[in-house]
Amino acid sequence: MDHFELRNGVLHAEDIPLPQIAEEIGTPVYVYSRATLERHAQVFADALKDIPKKHIAFAIKCNPNLGVLRVLARQGYGADVVSGGELERALAAGMAAEDIVFSGVGKTRAELALGLDRGIGQFNIEHEPEGVALSEIAVGKETTARAVLRVNPDVDAGTHAKISTGKAENKFGVGIDAAPAIFDRLSALPGLTMRGVALHIGSQLTSLDPLEAAFERVGRLVADLRAAGHSITHVDLGGGLGVPYRPDDNPPTPAEYGAMVARVTKDWDVTLMFEPGRVIAGNTGVLLTEVLWVKPGAANPFVIVDAAMNDLARPALYDAYHDFVAVRPTGEKMTASIVGPVCETGDTFARDRVIDKVEAGDLAVFRTAGAYGATMASTYNSRSLVPEVLVDGGRYITVADRIAAGTIMAAERVPDWIE
Numbered sequence: 001m002d003h004f005e006l007r008n009g010v011l012h013a014e015d016i017p018l019p020q021i022a023e024e025i026g027t028p029v030y031v032y033s034r035a036t037l038e039r040h041a042q043v044f045a046d047a048l049k050d051i052p053k054k055h056i057a058f059a060i061k062c063n064p065n066l067g068v069l070r071v072l073a074r075q076g077y078g079a080d081v082v083s084g085g086e087l088e089r090a091l092a093a094g095m096a097a098e099d100i101v102f103s104g105v106g107k108t109r110a111e112l113a114l115g116l117d118r119g120i121g122q123f124n125i126e127h128e129p130e131g132v133a134l135s136e137i138a139v140g141k142e143t144t145a146r147a148v149l150r151v152n153p154d155v156d157a158g159t160h161a162k163i164s165t166g167k168a169e170n171k172f173g174v175g176i177d178a179a180p181a182i183f184d185r186l187s188a189l190p191g192l193t194m195r196g197v198a199l200h201i202g203s204q205l206t207s208l209d210p211l212e213a214a215f216e217r218v219g220r221l222v223a224d225l226r227a228a229g230h231s232i233t234h235v236d237l238g239g240g241l242g243v244p245y246r247p248d249d250n251p252p253t254p255a256e257y258g259a260m261v262a263r264v265t266k267d268w269d270v271t272l273m274f275e276p277g278r279v280i281a282g283n284t285g286v287l288l289t290e291v292l293w294v295k296p297g298a299a300n301p302f303v304i305v306d307a308a309m310n311d312l313a314r315p316a317l318y319d320a321y322h323d324f325v326a327v328r329p330t331g332e333k334m335t336a337s338i339v340g341p342v343c344e345t346g347d348t349f350a351r352d353r354v355i356d357k358v359e360a361g362d363l364a365v366f367r368t369a370g371a372y373g374a375t376m377a378s379t380y381n382s383r384s385l386v387p388e389v390l391v392d393g394g395r396y397i398t399v400a401d402r403i404a405a406g407t408i409m410a411a412e413r414v415p416d417w418i419e
């Protein structure tokens with residue numbers, strides 16, 4: 001459910017007609033709905049009501065906009081961060097250091113030190129040398145890092161290969177068989193409190209089965225670690241729950257996920273940690289775009305829009321599907337390919353798809369663009385960096401400015417030793 005609806009034939013974000021935003025801000029532009037964001041955050045939290053001890057950390061890589069993060073901070077969400085930059089953002093948005101979890105496969109020593117200086121809640125250690133480094137840095141600062149070991153449970157998440165993270169051949173975590181010995185050694189180090197384990201097997205999961213299989217493996221690991229004398233108080237179950245991108249997609253609901261988690265973990269007696277990203281932010285945003293041209297093609301016409309792969313990379317990166325709907329639909333349909341202006345054949349949002357009939361000058365949106373959308377934007381082809389708008393009922397504000405190509409150019413220089 002979201003708050004992007006037709007009213008009197010015009011697509012609105014909450015109470016704001018999208019043509020108003022196009023007129024005042026220009027296109028392309030990301031438009032987020034605060035009510036939708038809050039609702040998704042609430043639904044996810046409600047789905048975990050049967051879990052006695054828990055902590056929810058929004059995976060901010062999917063939408064790190066400060067305005068968005070502030071909304072979630074007010075809902076009691078912490079943050080899962082994967083870089084020093086994200087760590088500073090989470091704090092700037094008002095999330096408590098205590099509520100921040102630091103994931104990421106290649107944290108630098110400087111980033112580990114930053115996490116300690118800021119007093120974050122937990123480090124998710126990806127492999128033994130990182131744990132050793134964290135111990136050394138913590139000892140140098142006369143402090144102690146709370147940490148868990150990320151394990152790779154070797155299950156196939158059944159999602160796109162580029163967003164699958166829990167197979168043995170993926171770069172993430174340590175093999176679950178190697179975990180007990182590594183955990184033993186890290187636990188013996190000073191400056192480190194090893195309090196549990198973490199996993200995250202992939203993103204846009206459309207079945208609970210791989211998650212359940214992975215959680216069961218981790219449950220056995222927790223029992224083994226306890227049998228070896230370790231105190232295990234925290235298990236971080238990661239994120240990954242899928243969202244509907246197509247009108248007929250039917251991914252598991254947060255309630256179904258919560259029920260499965262409650263069942264599988266009922267005897268664990270730990271604080272469960274969650275790192276949802278897409279399921280919170282995906283349907284809270286659309287990318288608003290204007291049709292520039294409709295150009296004849298060999299089979300079907302090309303609808304050339306003013307958004308491109310640099311604004312929304314997912315179709316080019318993962319062959320992802322984003323629903324495309326007209327802001328003022330007439331009821332008529334056409335079959336077309338939707339492409340952007342960038343000089344790459346990969347700059348294609350849809351091939352030979354039946355869509356609302358549009359003409360040059362019409363507005364349209366790509367739906368479900370609130371996660372892994374603006375955050376992946378670039379200025380490729382010297383395009384502007386796409387702006388973001390947050391709607392709240394009958395008001396909206398620009399929560400990220402459009403950054404003009406000229407501003408980017410101003411940060412470059414021509415060496416004076418090239419005549």
Ligand SMILES: *Cc1c(COP(=O)(O)O)cnc(C)c1O
Binds near residue numbers: 080103104202203279
């Ligand atoms: C990306 C990521 C997430 C969030 O994944 P979603 O599919 O967006 O829920 C959670 N945890 C870690 C460690 C991640 O890398």
